Amino acid sequence: MSIHVTVNGALNQDTFARSVSAVKDDEQVLEINLRQCNFVDSYSVIELLIIMRRAERANWKTLLTLPRRKQMSNYLSGMGLLELMSDTVKVSGSKPRPRKPDGDQFLPVTPLDLAAGEFGIEELCNFAYPNLPYSLREEFIDSLAEIGSNVVQHADAYYAFISGQRLDVPYRGRLPPRLHLVVGDTGIGIRKSLSQAQPEVGEMSEEDAILRAIEPGVTGRPGINSGVGLYTILESVKGLGGEMRIRSGSATVVFNRQGRTVLHTPGVPGTVVSVELCRPSG
Amino acid sequence: MDPMTEVKMASKQVLLVTRDRGRQVARELPREAELRLDFKGVEVASPSFLDELIKGVAANGTSKLVFLNVSKSTRKRLELLKSLQDSASTTYPLLLVED
Numbered sequence: 001m002s003i004h005v006t007v008n009g010a011l012n013q014d015t016f017a018r019s020v021s022a023v024k025d026d027e028q029v030l031e032i033n034l035r036q037c038n039f040v041d042s043y044s045v046i047e048l049l050i051i052m053r054r055a056e057r058a059n060w061k062t063l064l065t066l067p068r069r070k071q072m073s074n075y076l077s078g079m080g081l082l083e084l085m086s087d088t089v090k091v092s093g094s095k096p097r098p099r100k101p102d103g104d105q106f107l108p109v110t111p112l113d114l115a116a117g118e119f120g121i122e123e124l125c126n127f128a129y130p131n132l133p134y135s136l137r138e139e140f141i142d143s144l145a146e147i148g149s150n151v152v153q154h155a156d157a158y159y160a161f162i163s164g165q166r167l168d169v170p171y172r173g174r175l176p177p178r179l180h181l182v183v184g185d186t187g188i189g190i191r192k193s194l195s196q197a198q199p200e201v202g203e204m205s206e207e208d209a210i211l212r213a214i215e216p217g218v219t220g221r222p223g224i225n226s227g228v229g230l231y232t233i234l235e236s237v238k239g240l241g242g243e244m245r246i247r248s249g250s251a252t253v254v255f256n257r258q259g260r261t262v263l264h265t266p267g268v269p270g271t272v273v274s275v276e277l278c279r280p281s282g
Numbered sequence: 283m284d285p286m287t288e289v290k291m292a293s294k295q296v297l298l299v300t301r302d303r304g305r306q307v308a309r310e311l312p313r314e315a316e317l318r319l320d321f322k323g324v325e326v327a328s329p330s331f332l333d334e335l336i337k338g339v340a341a342n343g344t345s346k347l348v349f350l351n352v353s354k355s356t357r358k359r360l361e362l363l364k365s366l367q368d369s370a371s372t373t374y375p376l377l378l379v380e381d
Contacts, residue, residue: 118300125297129325138355141326145299149330153301217366225301226366228329232359 002027003051003267010039013245013274016047017252022267030055030062034076035093037067042163043245043274045079045109046184053159054186054269056086066093078102080109084161106131107164112151112183114160121148128164133177136277139236140164140179143275146229147183154220155187155271174242175279184272190248193220206251207262214246214255237275245274286316286348292323304331308338317344322351329359336363340375347375 002023011019011034030051034040055062064085066073073096076082082091083099101108107128113120125141132140144164151160160183167178187193191209195202197220201209212218214234219227230246234255237244243256248271252263291298294307311317317339321327339347349360357379367374 118302122297122300122303125299125326129297138326138353141297141299142328142355145326145328146330149300216362225330226333226363228333228359228362228366232329232362235358236355 001025001267002029002031003055005030005032005034005048005051007034007037009036011037011044012039012041013043016044017263017265020265020268028058028060030060032063033065034067034072035065037072038069040072040076040079040081042079042105042109042165042180043182043272045076045081046161046163046182047247047268047272048081049084049109049161050159050184050186050270050272051268052085052089056088057158057186062086062089064089064091066091066096068093070094070096075102079105084109084111104166104168105163106166107162107181109161109163112148112160112162112185114152114157117152118149121145121152124148124162131166132179133166135279136177136179136240139233139240139277140181142236143181143233143277144183146233147181147273147275150229150273151183151185151187151271153225154193155185156193157185157187157270160185160187174276178242178276178278180274180276182272182274184270186270189269189271190246194218196220206249207253210246210248210251210253233275237277240277240280242278243276245272247272286318286346287312287314288318288320288350290323291319291321291327296323296325298324298331298335299326299328301330301334304334305338307331308335308342311339311342311344313342314344316346316348318348318350320350321353321356327352327356327359329363332356332359333363336374336377345375346378348378348380350380352379 004021077096163182165180168176190213216231217227219225245254254261
């Protein structure tokens with residue numbers, strides 16, 4: 001199988017799924033073509049890093065074509081894609097300047113220190129907290145702590161990345177300040193993780209496993225954890241009029257006040273959870 | 283009757299956010315039958331922290347736990363944990379929230 005990520009225009013959490021295609025062939029190639037890319041968000045950077053790290057682990061060949069516009073390549077470098085991807089990636093295109101994170105990234109794309117366990121997550125919370133707008137502090141720290149801890153406890157991942165970004169423009173009715181948290185890992189995914197405690201989940205689709213995981217009281221460690229983290233975050237997100245997005249394997253479920261939508265992204269590994277918190281609207 | 287022992291939670295951390303921290307704080311609490319935990323000055327008490335704190339306090343032998351000065355969202359989390367506890371086998375202490 002080979003996986004192709006081809007971007008014409010913006011690569012963001014709404015366009016990522018349709019930018020990826022999986023081809024059943026004898027190749028083991030990951031090809032990422034950003035030549036025509038004119039925008040990328042932290043969600044997509046983390047998705048790309050997860051795919052690249054997984055490809056490296058499986059000894060696939062990875063080819064990355066940088067954007068034609070130098071400014072865009074510099075932006076990608078600022079987001080950390082080139083610094084955090086594996087050394088085995090073959091890059092074509094003009095070399096951008098070294099990484100210099102943008103001011104809106106109060107938590108630049110960073111690898112999670114999985115060896116540090118939950119205290120590493122706590123350190124990140126303490127680092128991010130002073131830079132957060134007062135009205136969204138509690139919800140953001142909750143989200144970071146709960147999702148980060150899920151990776152440490154449940155994902156069985158060898159790589160994980162995290163980012164936090166403040167956006168001061170409205171988007172699709174969501175009002176600024178908007179805080180965007182993204183946490184991605186190369187681990188076993190929600191279905192496999194939950195099925196260790198609830199074997200019936202192993203028979204479900206990835207989409208149904210995500211919906212199960214969001215229910216209160218559902219956990220991969222029954223009797224030890226209470227399964228309140230994701231549910232609590234979703235309640236906060238809905239209360240504020242924000243959005244929560246969970247991709248596990250090929251299924252992505254997007255939750256907001258209006259309900260939920262499902263997207264399918266073929267061939268992608270691991271789990272990525274993103275939370276967008278915004279100024280409360282009526 | 284002896285007054286209940288009261289603990290200022292902000293002296294532990296202002297961000298109380300992980301299970302590990304919940305277990306650690308519970309271990310440090312006095313082993314009393316009844317405890318008052320004052321959350322004045324605590325900025326965030328995450329659901330997982332609270333879950334672990336309550337379980338740890340129960341393991342210490344505390345049967346009544348009073349939460350003081352908690353935020354609206356912490357109050358909601360405690361209500362959620364109580365509702366889940368009703369259907370679980372774990373024995374929780376009696377949880378009370380005071381303004």
